[in-house]
Amino acid sequence: MPLVKTWQLIAGSAVAGLALSAAAVAAAGPWDSGQRKAERDRAASWSLTGGADHAAGGLPQPAPSAPWVLSAIGSDTPRKAGASSSGGLAAALEPLLADPALGTSRTASVVDAATGEVLYESGSRDAMTPASTVKIATASAALAALGPEYRIRTTVVRGADPGQVVLVGGGDPSLTAKKKSPAGSGGSLVALAADTAQALKAAGTDSVALGYDDSLYTGPARHPIGKNDNLAPLTALMADEGRPDDSGSGPVERSTDPAGDTARAFAALLKERGIKVTADPARAKAPGGAQPLATTLSTPLGGLVERMLTNSDNDIAEALARQTALASGQPASFEGAEKAVTDKLASLGVDTAGTRFADGSGLNRADKVTSGLLTGLLVRAADPRRPELRPVLTGLPVAGFTGTLRTRNAGASQAAGLVRAKTGTLTGVNSLAGTVVAPSGRLVAFAFLSENGPDGPTAERGLDKLAATVAATP
Numbered sequence: 103m104p105l106v107k108t109w110q111l112i113a114g115s116a117v118a119g120l121a122l123s124a125a126a127v128a129a130a131g132p133w134d135s136g137q138r139k140a141e142r143d144r145a146a147s148w149s150l151t152g153g154a155d156h157a158a159g160g161l162p163q164p165a166p167s168a169p170w171v172l173s174a175i176g177s178d179t180p181r182k183a184g185a186s187s188s189g190g191l192a193a194a195l196e197p198l199l200a201d202p203a204l205g206t207s208r209t210a211s212v213v214d215a216a217t218g219e220v221l222y223e224s225g226s227r228d229a230m231t232p233a234s235t236v237k238i239a240t241a242s243a244a245l246a247a248l249g250p251e252y253r254i255r256t257t258v259v260r261g262a263d264p265g266q267v268v269l270v271g272g273g274d275p276s277l278t279a280k281k282k283s284p285a286g287s288g289g290s291l292v293a294l295a296a297d298t299a300q301a302l303k304a305a306g307t308d309s310v311a312l313g314y315d316d317s318l319y320t321g322p323a324r325h326p327i328g329k330n331d332n333l334a335p336l337t338a339l340m341a342d343e344g345r346p347d348d349s350g351s352g353p354v355e356r357s358t359d360p361a362g363d364t365a366r367a368f369a370a371l372l373k374e375r376g377i378k379v380t381a382d383p384a385r386a387k388a389p390g391g392a393q394p395l396a397t398t399l400s401t402p403l404g405g406l407v408e409r410m411l412t413n414s415d416n417d418i419a420e421a422l423a424r425q426t427a428l429a430s431g432q433p434a435s436f437e438g439a440e441k442a443v444t445d446k447l448a449s450l451g452v453d454t455a456g457t458r459f460a461d462g463s464g465l466n467r468a469d470k471v472t473s474g475l476l477t478g479l480l481v482r483a484a485d486p487r488r489p490e491l492r493p494v495l496t497g498l499p500v501a502g503f504t505g506t507l508r509t510r511n512a513g514a515s516q517a518a519g520l521v522r523a524k525t526g527t528l529t530g531v532n533s534l535a536g537t538v539v540a541p542s543g544r545l546v547a548f549a550f551l552s553e554n555g556p557d558g559p560t561a562e563r564g565l566d567k568l569a570a571t572v573a574a575t576p
Contacts, residue, residue, distance in 0.1 A: 112299040191222045191575045199224060202566045205530070205555035211473035212572055215484040215537060215545040226474035229456035230551045233526030234414045234506075235533040236471055239457075241407040241494050242479045243446040244422040247429040249490050250404030254425065256289050256339070257512040258298045259392035261313050265380075266390045267298065267395065268313040269368050271339025271361065273434065274400040275421035276409075279341040279367040291341050291364065295371035297396035302377055309378040313386025314339060314365035319424060322436030327465050333416040336424075337361045338434070343417040351362060351413035361385075392427040408497030411524055412505035416463035423462025436461060452478040464526060473549035476535040484537070498522035498536050501569070510566050517570035523548075525535035525562075530554050538573045548572050 191212060199210055209225035220226075254274040261268045276288030302310065318338035325333050331353035334344030337360050344360035357363050365383035372379055400406065403422075410418035423439035426446060432438035443459045452475050461467035483494035501503030501521035502512035510525075511517040523536025535549035552566050555561035 121563060131263070174317050187409060191307070191572070193567060194571045194575050195222055196224075198564065199550075201564045201567075203555055203560040204532070204552040205315065205473060207551075207553040207560065208472045209551045211477040212546060213477040213481055214549045215481050215547045218481055221546065223278040223474065226477075226549075227453070227455070227472050229458075229470035229472050230533075230553055231467050231528065231531050232464055232469055232476070232533050232551060233528045233531045234416075234464040235524050235526035235535045235549070235551070236459065236469050237414065237419050237462070238344060238476055238479055238494060238524050238535060239443060239447060239459060239471060240419050240423050240426075240462040241411060241497070242450065242483065242491060243443040244403060244426045245491050245493060246446050246450055247406060247426045247442070248403055250402060250407070250493055252425075254289070254400035254403075254421075255394075255397050256291075256294060256400075257394040257397045259388050259394055259397070259484070261311070261386055262389050263311065263386075265307075265309065266311045266313055266386065267302070268315050268338065268386050268392075269365055269383075270315045270363075270388045271337065272400075272572060273318055273338040273421050273424055273428075274398075275340070275343065275415075275418040276401040276406060277339075277341050277364070277398070279364065279371070287405075289398045291368055291398070292371060294396050294398040295368055295375055297398075299372055299375035299377045301395040308470045309380060310372070311381055312369050312372070312379050312383040313367065313388075314368075314383050315386060316361040317433045318428075321433070321437065325420070325461065325463075325465060326436075326468075330465070331355050333420065333463065333465060334360050336420055338424075339364050340417075341356065341367060351415060404493040407493040411494070411497035412499050414506050414525065416465060423459075424444075425445065430538040442565055447475075450479070450482055452482070459491040465528075467528065467531070471551075473551050476549035478483040478546040480535065480537055480549075484545055484547070495522065495537060498524055501566075510562065511570055515566075515570055515572040517566070520573050521569045524567060525552060526551075527558060527562070529558070530566055532558060534562075534569055536569070538569065541576045546572055 124132050155238065194569060199208055207230060209228050209230060211220040211226040213220055229238055255272045256277055257270045257276050259268050259270060274289040277291060278288060279291040279478045281292055316337045316339040319336060323335040323337055329466055334340060334356035340360035341364040344357035347354060354385060354405035369379040369383050406418055406422065409415055411479055424434040427434050427438035427442040430445065432441035432442045439462060440459045448454050456470060456472060457475060458468060458470045460466040482488050483491040500519060501507045501510060502518035507523060521536060521538045523534050526533035531553050532555055533551045537545055537547050548569065550565050552561055
């Protein structure tokens with residue numbers, strides 16, 4: 103039946119799949135890097151009427167709209183394209199979109215993800231500052247350029263000088279100097295030091311001079327916004343995102359020299375493993391064509407995309423934009439990334455007219471996207487013919503459960519557990535773009551952009567009402 107097939111295609115990427123089967127959820131286990139494990143565990147305890155929330159601390163109650171999805175799946179009536187009333191959706195959305203809390207400019211796009219049918223739009227071709235919803239574009243471009251299984255390498259090679267080794271950064275944003283990675287699998291400076299020490303000892307070497315090469319990136323190391331707790335200096339060699347504490351996300355004052363700090367941490371790890379480092383690490387250019395003594399690999403790109411979207415991680419976003427540039431033969435700089443991302447999105451068949459990708463994270467107000475572009479990318483990520491883009495959907499935060507949506511549309515909201523969306527927030531700029539399974543059983547992509555709102559939290563509530571209305575409208 104068409105409805106069942108459509109559901110099967112989207113269940114893996116839409117959170118509504120959580121309600122299908124407790125056994126299936128339990129068998130699936132945690133996602134990459136442990137993301138959404140609590141969400142899956144919670145889903146396993148749901149009853150046929152929606153279950154009960156067994157966690158303390160005011161976490162969300164089961165989504166009351168989940169039974170509608172199950173009813174749609176069990177229906178014997180196939181869903182037809184256009185079965186939802188676009189007129190009804192417009193009538194429900196337009197008063198909410200006119201809310202002064204959303205500011206003086208706002209646009210909207212709502213699209214059937216299976217058919218591409220436009221269900222509602224208002225100014226969907228008007229380019230606006232997207233804030234962090236631009237990460238959907240960054241993710242789509244990186245996945246299209248490199249694929250979800252691609253891993254970024256950090257290596258150690260013999261240096262040009264006798265007795266020298268060079269730590270070479272490849273731009274891995276998951277690289278960690280911690281003995282146990284707080285975010286799951288990824289590049290490990292500890293493992294790299296162990297493998298390097300083993301290779302050196304096998305060659306009869308127990309003393310080296312250490313250089314480090316972070317020359318892969320070009321252009322300014324600082325984002326145009328300047329020093330900011332939401333982003334470290336941009337360098338191809340950095341451990342733990344330059345964070346001085348155990349935090350894995352969110353704003354915190356960063357290292358002013360992440361490449362040097364990483365090299366010094368690596369020197370200490372070599373010393374612990376019996377390799378004497380004769381002087382403080384210094385910048386050095388790795389010889390061309392040098393064979394690695396040791397290598398450590400990042401989290402697969404699909405996992406990096408998921409982590410970036412769930413936590414709105416700016417460091418990962420800028421790294422992925424530069425990886426897209428490198429894969430496209432462009433310099434790993436803001437300018438190179440802008441050209442590469444624009445070209446790659448155009449190759450996906452979305453309309454890039456009026457858009458600009460001045461950075462990968464959305465911190466730059468010069469970024470411009472349309473709500474139609476965002477829904478276009480979400481539709482492509484849901485396309486079974488483009489499995490490489492699927493992490494764009496699976497990484498989106500879940501309303502009331504994960505990431506930047508953990509406290510939004512939570513509790514008794516009909517959108518809790520069903521809406522998956524990327525948030526965007528700058529002063530005077532608020533946006534929300536994602537997917538939801540409507541009561542009709544169709545997967546719907548939506549994007550709402552707003553500017554010049556008088557109050558950020560009030561604008562967020564307005565956007566959440568729009569998303570909840572999409573979730574509730576047949």
